[in-house]
Amino acid sequence: xxxxxxxxxxxxxxxxxxxxxxxxxxxxxxxxxxxxxxxxxxxxxxxxxxxxxxxxxxxxxxxxxxxxxxxxxxxxxxxxxxx
Amino acid sequence: xxxxxxxxxxxxxxxxxxxxxxxxxxxxxxxxxxxxxxxxxxxxxxxxxxxxxxxxxxxxxxxxxxxxxxxxxxxxxxxxxxxxxxxxxxxxxxxxxxxxxxxxxxxxxxxxxxxxxxxxxxxxxxxxxxxxxxxxxxxxxxxxxxxxxxxxxxxxxxxxxxxxxxxxxxxxxxxxxxxxxxxxxxxxxxxxxxxxxxxxxxxxxxxxxxxxxxxxxxxxxxxxxxxxxxxxxxxxxxxxxxxxxxxxxxxxxxxxxxxxxxxxxxxxxxxxxxxxx
Numbered sequence: 606x607x608x609x610x611x612x613x614x615x616x617x618x619x620x621x622x623x624x625x626x627x628x629x630x631x632x633x634x635x636x637x638x639x640x641x642x643x644x645x646x647x648x649x650x651x652x653x654x655x656x657x658x659x660x661x662x663x664x665x666x667x668x669x670x671x672x673x674x675x676x677x678x679x680x681x682x683x684x685x686x687x688x
Numbered sequence: 689x690x691x692x693x694x695x696x697x698x699x700x701x702x703x704x705x706x707x708x709x710x711x712x713x714x715x716x717x718x719x720x721x722x723x724x725x726x727x728x729x730x731x732x733x734x735x736x737x738x739x740x741x742x743x744x745x746x747x748x749x750x751x752x753x754x755x756x757x758x759x760x761x762x763x764x765x766x767x768x769x770x771x772x773x774x775x776x777x778x779x780x781x782x783x784x785x786x787x788x789x790x791x792x793x794x795x796x797x798x799x800x801x802x803x804x805x806x807x808x809x810x811x812x813x814x815x816x817x818x819x820x821x822x823x824x825x826x827x828x829x830x831x832x833x834x835x836x837x838x839x840x841x842x843x844x845x846x847x848x849x850x851x852x853x854x855x856x857x858x859x860x861x862x863x864x865x866x867x868x869x870x871x872x873x874x875x876x877x878x879x880x881x882x883x884x885x886x887x888x889x890x891x892x893x894x895x896x897x898x899x900x901x902x903x904x905x906x907x908x909x910x911x912x913x914x915x916x917x918x919x920x921x922x923x924x925x926x927x928x929x930x931x932x933x934x935x936x937x938x939x940x941x942x943x944x945x946x947x948x949x950x951x952x953x954x955x956x957x958x959x960x961x962x963x964x965x
Contacts, residue, residue: 609761610754617751621744625922632915639911646740646918647900649747650893654768657761668822672765679772680894684901 609660616656620649651680693727694916700726701741701920702927709749709928710935711944712873712888713866714742715921716896717951724963733910736903737917739896742866744918745925746893752929753886760883762824763841764891767851767872771865771895774855791959794857794868798952801871805945815842815878828883831933841877850876855895866892867951870944881937 627642658673700722708715716738723734753759818825818840825840841847854868866888873884903909932940957963 610757610759613761614751614754617747617754621747621751621922624744624747625918628915628918632912636911639914642918643740643904643909643911643914646743646747647897647904650743650897653750654765654894657765666762669762669765669824672769676765676768676772676894679776680898683772683776683898 609657609664612656612660613653616653617649620645620652624649651677654680689910689913694913696727697722697913698916698920701917702924704741705745705748705921705924705926706928706931707924707943707947708742708745708866708921709889709925710885710932711866711940711947712870712885712892713944713947714745714889714892714896715924716742716745716892717867717954718947719917719921721954729910729913732903732906732908733913736900736908737910737913739900739903740909740914741917741921742896743893743900744921745928746889746891746896748922748925749886749929750890750893752926753889756886756929756933757826757828758883758886758932759890760824760826760841760879760887761890763826763873763879764887766822766824766844767847767869768891768894770848770851771855771869771891772898774852774857775895775898777852778856788959791955795952795955795959798867798948798955801875802945802948802952804875805871805941805948814839814880820844826879826883828880830882832936837880837883839878839880839883841873841879843876843878847872847877865895867948871948874941881940882932885932885940 624642624646627638627645631637631639631642654673654677658670658677661673662670704715704718707718719738719741720734723729723737724731750759814837823840823844825838827836827838830837850872854865854872857868869888869891870884873879873888874881879887954963
């Protein structure tokens with residue numbers, strides 16, 4: 606795996622593992638953790654766009670960096686407007 | 689919710705997650721149908737749970753596919769650019785165009801895509817030469833045929849245009865983009881079935897996340913039901929990634945054709961008022 610793939614893999618795997626741990630803790634032990642688990646899960650795909658964008662700019666793939674930045678900004682703006 | 693319902697959600701989540709990760713659909717539309725038709729969960733809660741399910745499927749399936757080299761990250765970014773633009777336009781168009789019209793139209797398009805998938809030849813047409821600028825070619829190890837498959841997506845402009853439309857339609861109809869992106873990637877852009885499923889699965893998490901926040905903020909997410917949903921989907925998605933490597937492309941296409949037909953039927957039933965979400 607090259608840096609981009611490795612970084613995206615780690616982001617997705619870490620997000621999934623942390624989210625599921627928090628959800629299980631919330632379900633069986635401490636209910637407020639349910640909220641944290643759901644938020645971590647929802648943030649993970651946006652984080653992977655951010656991480657991919659950073660890796661792409663480090664690789665000087667500016668066209669793809671612009672795409673990642675555009676996707677991320679549109680999503681963030683949409684979320685802020687619709688919340 | 690009683691324990692039996694939670695176990696039922698977990699088990700259906702495994703099934704839906706496996707199918708979703710294998711076919712690049714995320715599994716959200718199957719979960720919505722299950723929540724509404726089998727469990728009578730209110731529509732907004734069902735959509736909120738299914739969006740979380742799609743994100744979970746995308747994270748687990750996506751991580752496995754990225755590690756194995758099946759996901760084309762650059763292609764996904766190219767198409768996401770147009771899909772998110774379409775989704776915003778869709779929100780505006782939804783105010784003008786009746787949803788009923790869009791749902792029936794999408795239902796008919798999916799029936800056509802299912803028909804093409806079911807009738808497609810056994811061998812895939814793979815293009816290996818780069819045609820144009822910013823064509824993100826990819827390669828992956830086909831574990832079934834034990835060879836490296838190299839491909840370059842074709843008809844990028846058509847792919848962009850359909851992604852734009854697909855983003856808009858999925859926004860209007862309220863389903864994830866997987867059912868639209870899979871036919872686009874495989875039938876139009878000639879991306880091999882496995883790479884198309886992996887790339888589509890990777891993409892759907894982003895669009896689902898944008899909508900999930902809204903449902904979450906409005907209190908539609910039933911957190912106790914979210915636990916078996918996410919656990920089931922994640923386990924299923926992992927199984928789906930294993931099945932994908934062991935299933936022939938032609939069988940994947942047939943399965944996708946069957947699922948697309950089912951989704952089309954659901955959409956037409958929804959448009960006619962037989963079911964609602």
